Amino acid sequence: MNTVFYVMGVSGSGKSTVGKLIAESLEIPFFDGDDFHPKENIVKMSNGMPLNDEDRQGWLLNLNDLAINQLKQNSCVIVCSALKEKYRELLSATIETHVKWIHLVGSYHQILNRMNKRENHFMSSNMLQSQFDTLEAPQYAINVDINLKPNEIIKHIIKHI
Numbered sequence: 001m002n003t004v005f006y007v008m009g010v011s012g013s014g015k016s017t018v019g020k021l022i023a024e025s026l027e028i029p030f031f032d033g034d035d036f037h038p039k040e041n042i043v044k045m046s047n048g049m050p051l052n053d054e055d056r057q058g059w060l061l062n063l064n065d066l067a068i069n070q071l072k073q074n075s076c077v078i079v080c081s082a083l084k085e086k087y088r089e090l091l092s093a094t095i096e097t098h099v100k101w102i103h104l105v106g107s108y109h110q111i112l113n114r115m116n117k118r119e120n121h122f123m124s125s126n127m128l129q130s131q132f133d134t135l136e137a138p139q140y141a142i143n144v145d146i147n148l149k150p151n152e153i154i155k156h157i158i159k160h161i
């Protein structure tokens with residue numbers, strides 16, 4: 001059965017890094033949700049302002065469309081913060097049985113540290129607290145400890161999907 005693997009979690013938790021490796025390992029297409037934000041969202045985040053529900057709505061609907069279209073052909077990996085339950089409902093609308101959630105879990109301090117070392121990224125670590133404040137951990141997900149090395153994370157995920 002074709003599956004959409006949504007790799008979710010707060011900013012800086014490693015979604016892009018891990019998502020690309022899962023896609024490589026399963027030999028399926030990879031999509032980074034950040035590439036689908038409208039320009040206004042990127043400008044807003046670049047100016048240090050967290051997105052609200054309204055800002056995220058159209059973006060989430062577009063990712064849902066992407067997932068539906070991809071499923072017609074293949075499985076795929078889509079990276080998206082997917083912080084709230086209602087966002088995950090939008091992302092999985094009409095394809096619920098084809099969706100698997102992979103949640104990258106880490107502490108505020110560990111992620112802050114990684115974000116502060118990361119260069120050339122529009123998302124400043126000043127917004128990390130708002131990401132944690134917004135996060136509603138999913139009930140059904142493969143939870144991954146981001147303390148592990150990327151290759152160990154992939155092994156864990158492959159074992160559990």
Ligand SMILES: Nc1ncnc2c1ncn2[C@@H]1O[C@H](COP(=O)(O)OP(=O)(O)OP(=O)(O)O)[C@@H](O)[C@H]1O
Binds near residue numbers: 014017115118123149
């Ligand atoms: N398991 C890991 N171990 C060590 N460093 C990691 C790990 N995963 C990711 N990193 C590093 O942490 C930083 C954040 O990772 P990445 O950009 O993949 O996160 P992200 O969740 O996609 O971020 P954003 O949502 O802000 O785009 C990067 O510098 C990346 O190289």
Ligand SMILES: O=C(O)[C@H](O)[C@@H](O)[C@H](O)[C@H](O)CO
Binds near residue numbers: 034082
């Ligand atoms: O829902 C959100 O607030 C956004 O998706 C952010 O999480 C960023 O796009 C991403 O993390 C880039 O750093």
